Amino acid sequence: MNLVSASWLPPLFAAGLLGEPVSVTHYLVVGAILFTAGIVCMAIKRNALGVLMGIELVLNGANVNFVAFASPYLRGEGAVSLGLDGQVIALFVILLAAAEAAVALAITLNFYNNHSTVDIDRADDLKG
Amino acid sequence: MADFLIESIGLPEWLAWTVMAGVAAFLILNVIAGGALVFIWAERKIAARIQDRLGPTRTGGRFGWLQSLADGIKLLAKEDLMPEGADGMLFRIAPYVSFCASFCAFIALPFAFDFVGQRLNVGVFFVVAVLGLEVFGVILAGYASASKWSLFGAMREAAQVVSYEVPLGMCVVVPVMLAGTMDLVTIAEKQAGWFTSWYLFHDPFTFVIFWVYVTCAVASVNRAPFDLAEAESELVAGFHTEYSGLRWSFFFMAEYGSMFLVSALAALLFLGGWNGPIPVAQLLGLSEGTGDTAHYLVRLIGCGNLLLKATLGVLIMMWVRWTLPRLRIDQVMATCLKYCTPIAAAMFAGAMLWQLFLPGGLIPGLGRPAGEIREGWLEGPGGMTAAPAAAPNEKPNETPSKKVAQVVR
């Protein structure tokens, strides 16, 4: 039962990981990796659109967690599931991400029109 | 079928499921690939007849049956060119993105009652969503080709497809509202009976919205008169200007695949799905439970029905293509935003009011309110009604989320 924590690193073919049903932790690991990738993407990309992509990844990582906690399939013995609430939150995250992307894209395009570049390191007009 | 494999042949369970999945994937792949061959041949013949020509006549006998196969072999043998300034990886991957999107949508498309790759609870939504992904292949192709014709074509395609998703979604919502579910199998089952119970003839609003759907569907798969993405009179060949050989043919398979898909979707949503205009099977007493063979036969006939309707839809698209002139890009946008969207919205409201005030139809008895087919959640122990329903038993299938049900037990 405890194979996930005991043998995460050994090869996946050791039917331990492959033979057991998926638990919430599996999804949390995926969410963590997506989240971290998004944070790094936001931090190191100098292209404004790259930063936007990082934001999308972060939101997506959070969504994975919500869906995992809401899923009736993944609920472990004795755990509490978020039920429908988790799915609804994930839904709202997706909708608001769409709106956020539209606004961010408009800002980026205006920035591009005014500065002829999308390099956010050049957006230093307010520097004293 | 998996049960059959396990019980009578004695295959282990995992192998039975794998075989099932393999058979389903093989069938779907062949519907696309084989269908593309047939449709390309049909398109050439129809185009020729409309333009008062003969079309292919030599390859493979009198009617040029084998023309598209010969073309396919030619395309395989062609040199695969890539422009110098192109982004190699993106250029290579673009056709497959398009094809995969078109192929994936077939997963949720039912061909008859049980003939479905994966019965999804949100079938309609899934099919429309995946169909919208095809645009990525086109955009990538346009960008990666490093040619301004390709880029213009891709830009037009992106604007057009994203715009037309709005009225298309509104049209699709109407049958969903009438059926009360997004499950394609249930939607089609609800239109069983005489052709008067098809959603096309449900009320005047659905009749109008069907034609809006046809317009939007033609536009969303980029067929003439909406084929701005490859307008050959202005853009050489649009997004696939720089493609040749097998990669080019992948774009074509994707195009014919999605043509078939939107036609099948129209058949399922408005034209009764696998239910023929006259319920022959019911009249002959071949309903559910009269033995396995008869049962299977009914499904097979239903499958033929759906294929026939979808093929008819594709042929109509070809007819339209060779009859109407191409629109300008601003006309395409005006058609979408000024005509299709408002009409679809008004018809949606109308259908809603009709459903509210005249649920039985104008002439009672003609359109039968199919009340006995319900979604699964209603029948559960905590469901709202405990109506004993003739709901289709969820047959465990080979693909992902059913696996959940099967495996975790």
Next chain:
Amino acid sequence: MTGATLLAAINFHTLLFLLFAGLACGFAVAVVLADNVVRMALYLVLSLASTAGLFFLAGAEFIGAMQLMIYVGGTLVLLVFGVMLTAQAPFVSIKTSTGDRVLAGVVAASLLALLLQAAFSVDVWRRPGVGEVAPPAATPLGMALVGARVDEPAAGAPATAVRSGYLLPFEIVSIHLLVVLVGAAYLARAKRRRTPRAIEVAASVESPSESVQSTGSRAAATGTASALVSGGSR
């Protein structure tokens, strides 16, 4: 263990999960590592589509389809549009300095360690799913959005838990989307109105002999730009 028994021991759900999880994580890392912005967009599309696969595997079919339709089919098309509008040769690949990369690597490693520690810290989460199988349905979700809860209480939740509908959030989101729509339309209109004045100014500033030529080219340039912008806003 022979091959057949090994295969029989495989849980296919887990196998598919590993496949989609690997694709999602792999492409997410590829987004970070890639320098070319168009490739980043492609990797992001693939990563988000694989995540939709994960949602399907978790039984959230509606969320998965929503992710495909709105996120991948809508938002990312918009994003790719933005990429193409700004992808002039010098901006396609903007390199990140090595120092930044190293620093980011350190921060990422520590953040990931923290999150993984959190993910493995709760014992209940690590237990494999009990697989309470109710056929997934979108209807309870739709009913919840209009304010009526018809689903059963969440498994394991206390009996006194408050289960509210989502009518108010739903309306707020609708208004929010409407505002964004109006804003986008406004941005597109403003660009078009400014065009003739820009040409006028350009014509009055420059000398007459040049102005004919430059007006022509400028008109062409601004015309293209406004056409692209108005196309993009749709």
